[in-house]
Amino acid sequence: MWAETRAAIEEVSRSRAARGLTPSETATFVFSLKEPLFDLMRQKVGKDADRLAEEIWTATMLLDKLGLFTAEVFQKSREEIIARQQRELLELSTPVVRLWEGVLALPLIGTLDSERTQTVMESLLEEIVNSGAEIAIIDITGVPTVDTLVAQHLIKTVAAARLMGADCIINGIRPQIAQTIVHLGLELGVVSKGTMADAFALALRRLGKTVVDRSPEC
Amino acid sequence: MAKSRATILPQLLQEDERTLLADWLEWQKTAGALSSGQISDAELAENSRRFSPPCAAVPRPGN
Numbered sequence: 347m348w349a350e351t352r353a354a355i356e357e358v359s360r361s362r363a364a365r366g367l368t369p370s371e372t373a374t375f376v377f378s379l380k381e382p383l384f385d386l387m388r389q390k391v392g393k394d395a396d397r398l399a400e401e402i403w404t405a406t407m408l409l410d411k412l413g414l415f416t417a418e419v420f421q422k423s424r425e426e427i428i429a430r431q432q433r434e435l436l437e438l439s440t441p442v443v444r445l446w447e448g449v450l451a452l453p454l455i456g457t458l459d460s461e462r463t464q465t466v467m468e469s470l471l472e473e474i475v476n477s478g479a480e481i482a483i484i485d486i487t488g489v490p491t492v493d494t495l496v497a498q499h500l501i502k503t504v505a506a507a508r509l510m511g512a513d514c515i516i517n518g519i520r521p522q523i524a525q526t527i528v529h530l531g532l533e534l535g536v537v538s539k540g541t542m543a544d545a546f547a548l549a550l551r552r553l554g555k556t557v558v559d560r561s562p563e564c
Numbered sequence: 565m566a567k568s569r570a571t572i573l574p575q576l577l578q579e580d581e582r583t584l585l586a587d588w589l590e591w592q593k594t595a596g597a598l599s600s601g602q603i604s605d606a607e608l609a610e611n612s613r614r615f616s617p618p619c620a621a622v623p624r625p626g627n
Contacts, residue, residue, distance in 0.1 A: 354615045365602045374595045375611070382587030386576055397569070404571045 355412060356419045363423035372420045376413040380406070440466045442473040449549045450479045450512070451542070455488030463499035467506060474510045481549040482507050485542050487518030497532045504536045513537075513552070517545035588612055 355376065362372045383405050391397045440462065443451045450473055452466060470482055484500070486492070492500070504514040517539040519527075527534065539545040550557060577584065589612055597608055 351615070354611075358611050358615065362603075367600060367602055371597070371600060374597060375592065375615075378591040378595050378597070379584075379588050381591050382584055383576070385587070386580055386584060387572070390572060390576065400569065401572055405573055408573070 351412070352415060355416050359416050359419035360423045363420045364427065369417055369420050373413050373416050376409055376416050380409055383409075436462055436465050437469075440469050442469050444473075444477060444479070445483070445546060446550065446553075446555075448478070448480045448553055449546070450474065450477065450482045451485060451546075452482065453485045453488070453542075456490075458486075458489050458492065458496045458499075460495055460499060463496055463503070467499065467503040470503060471506055471510055474507060474512045479512050481552060482512050482514045483542065483545045483549060484514055484516045485518050485545070486516060486523070487520070487542070489518075489520075489523070492523045492526055494530050494532070497527060497530065497534070501532070501534055501536075504534065515539060515545045515548055517542050585612060 358375055359372055362375075384402055387398060387401045387405070391401060439456060441453065443453065445451045450470070452470055454466065458466075466484075470484075473479065474482065484503070500516070504516075507514050515537050516534065518541065519538055537548070539548060547557070589609060592608060592612070597603060598605060603611075
């Protein structure tokens with residue numbers, strides 16, 4: 347039966363956490379039982395002060411314990427929601443785009459941490475397998491910083507893509523990132539271009555494609 | 565304080581369940597349980613009703 351009480355509280359706490367209610371609003375569910383319960387105790391054993399104190403103490407201990415459990419479940423539920431949203435955001439922020447037959451692009455925006463870089467690698471490799479792409483352009487124009495760990499992840503991504511039969515081109519390396527890579531003594535071992543347009547043009551040349559300007563001469 | 569006496573809590577929760585539930589709901593509403601608009605009156609009553617019966621079998625603290 348104690349398990350049933352906990353289960354009932356857990357359900358209420360989870361439901362309220364999911365709806366964005368505050369921890370106080372959720373804990374009030376349990377704590378507001380004190381007043382009517384104490385009133386009832388006063389009616390039943392109010393004439394015996396010792397007994398009343400003892401009963402109130404027992405009820406307080408129990409309800410406080412249940413209130414704390416409510417707060418714990420609420421916090422855990424919120425953390426689970428945040429973790430799920432982070433995962434979803436991570437997936438949304440690492441899109442792999444098919445630019446052309448055989449050419450993939452990964453436009454990366456925001457800080458690259460190890461977890462995100464790992465997701466990038468997995469998404470890229472999966473798309474290389476699915477599309478049979480020969481070239482992947484990794485656009486890091488929107489990446490503010492690259493540390494040793496992230497650079498190593500990028501190197502591994504390039505190496506893994508190569509093993510899958512695709513060459514990588516990195517574009518958009520900002521001056522600060524270039525300096526960092528040089529200071530760290532890292533060798534990316536990959537062709538880099540200034541812009542996505544340059545990288546795409548190189549990719550097309552490698553695939554033997556030519557872009558022809560058919561606009562009428564003025 | 566005599567600790568050997570059994571608590572009347574389970575008895576109260578069972579025998580006066582209806583009164584207690586009604587009073588508890590009123591206290592929750594007074595405390596602003598419905599003010600956010602996220603919970604309906606009916607849902608609050610259902611949550612409280614579901615929570616109340618198993619409470620009758622809660623162990624004493626420390627058990």
